[in-house]
Amino acid sequence: xxxxxxxxxxxxxxxxxxxxxxxxxxxxxxxxxxxxxxxxxxxxxxxxxxxxxxxxxxxxxxxxxxxxxxxxxxxxxxxxxxxxxxxxxxxxxxxxxxxxxxxxxxxxxxxxxxxxxxxxxxxxxxxxxxxxxxxxxxxxxxxxxxxxxxxxxxxxxxxxxxxxxxxxxxxxxxxxxxxxxxxxxxxxxxxxxxxxxxxxxxxxxxxxxxxxxxxxxxxxxxxxxxxxxxxxxxxxxxxxxxxxxxxxxxxxxxxxxxxxxxxxxxxxxxxxxxxxxxxxxxxxxxxxxxxxxxxxxxxxxxxxxxxxxxxxxxxxxxxxxxxxxxxxxxxxxxxxxxxxxxxxxxxxxxxxxxxxxxxxxxxxxxxxxxxxxxxxxxxxxxxx
Numbered sequence: 103x104x105x106x107x108x109x110x111x112x113x114x115x116x117x118x119x120x121x122x123x124x125x126x127x128x129x130x131x132x133x134x135x136x137x138x139x140x141x142x143x144x145x146x147x148x149x150x151x152x153x154x155x156x157x158x159x160x161x162x163x164x165x166x167x168x169x170x171x172x173x174x175x176x177x178x179x180x181x182x183x184x185x186x187x188x189x190x191x192x193x194x195x196x197x198x199x200x201x202x203x204x205x206x207x208x209x210x211x212x213x214x215x216x217x218x219x220x221x222x223x224x225x226x227x228x229x230x231x232x233x234x235x236x237x238x239x240x241x242x243x244x245x246x247x248x249x250x251x252x253x254x255x256x257x258x259x260x261x262x263x264x265x266x267x268x269x270x271x272x273x274x275x276x277x278x279x280x281x282x283x284x285x286x287x288x289x290x291x292x293x294x295x296x297x298x299x300x301x302x303x304x305x306x307x308x309x310x311x312x313x314x315x316x317x318x319x320x321x322x323x324x325x326x327x328x329x330x331x332x333x334x335x336x337x338x339x340x341x342x343x344x345x346x347x348x349x350x351x352x353x354x355x356x357x358x359x360x361x362x363x364x365x366x367x368x369x370x371x372x373x374x375x376x377x378x379x380x381x382x383x384x385x386x387x388x389x390x391x392x393x394x395x396x397x398x399x400x401x402x403x404x405x406x407x408x409x410x411x412x413x414x415x416x417x418x419x420x421x422x423x424x425x426x427x428x429x430x431x432x433x434x435x436x437x438x439x440x441x442x443x444x445x446x447x448x449x450x451x452x453x454x455x456x457x458x459x460x461x462x463x464x465x466x467x468x469x470x471x472x473x474x475x476x477x478x479x480x481x482x483x484x485x486x
Contacts, residue, residue: 269331360453415474
């Protein structure tokens with residue numbers, strides 16, 4: 103799938119792979135065990151200018167697109183998806199500013215993110231997961247600005263990020279149409295952090311509550327205008343879902359490589375395990391699924407970069423297919439590695455745990471299949 107990558111994209115991919123192998127691989131097991139946020143790795147990524155990838159050149163970025171970002175996420179996920187999602191969630195937090203922010207907001211925040219400041223996206227609540235329109239956090243307008251009250255749950259990079267995009271209701275009577283998006287900086291009075299979640303997978307990433315208690319933010323913190331919050335959410339997720347597909351793809355690639363390496367070395371019945379037809383066929387299926395996911399993720403990212411206006415359906419497909427595939431491939435990787443695959447000494451156990459979340463966050467696959475179905479219904483009559 104490298105035949106349509108530019109020379110710059112090939113360089114980006116190689117750089118991300120080198121950092122993953124040289125800096126991430128030696129510490130991934132320790133970070134997973136300690137559930138420790140990878141600050142040293144984040145600095146390495148910033149020093150390598152990888153946070154500039156998704157930021158336009160006029161804001162100190164490199165002007166890359168969705169495919170450039172997916173390439174980095176894939177290569178990092180091949181070794182450790184927890185580190186990859188900590189990086190990718192910064193792009194998620196930046197997308198709202200990039201797509202809907204005014205010029206002052208872009209000039210203030212995008213150069214900071216390009217330089218390596220961590221960002222986050224605050225949408226999910228205890229009552230609003232797949233039902234994103236059911237948020238309860240409010241933002242009351244006052245002469246001094248907006249007063250935010252409420253709690254956000256399961257926020258990637260929560261507590262570690264310095265720049266947050268937060269969705270809150272400015273008009274509770276209008277439901278989802280009364281939601282607005284705000285930029286909130288870490289350290290603002292009334293903005294604190296609650297429970298840090300202990301997770302099955304991606305344990306080196308931080309997942310934490312955001313707590314707002316009479317948190318006053320200036321009026322200029324609103325992104326676009328009141329009532330635009332739900333539109334911001336939907337478009338941001340359209341842009342970010344191929345990145346989850348790339349995360350799942352990287353996990354699958356890493357699991358496939360680990361399984362091949364193990365079965366080459368493991369001797370059973372007097373021959374390498376990979377020589378047994380049943381094992382070779384399972385590995386072949388894993389490779390086919392991984393390459394199919396790569397083709398879909400890359401093509402969707404490429405379509406986004408080409409300027410395609412509506413890509414809700416394609417974005418959802420990339421995320422659903424790649425994440426379901428990653429769950430299958432990592433499960434098969436554990437199976438072909440046998441008892442060793444179940445042990446923490448081997449990476450496929452971690453990869454299987456990490457793969458599961460890709461089927462859940464940024465739209466569960468069940469909900470996204472409904473989204474795809476709705477988009478398919480809209481096609482009716484196009485060829486009539």
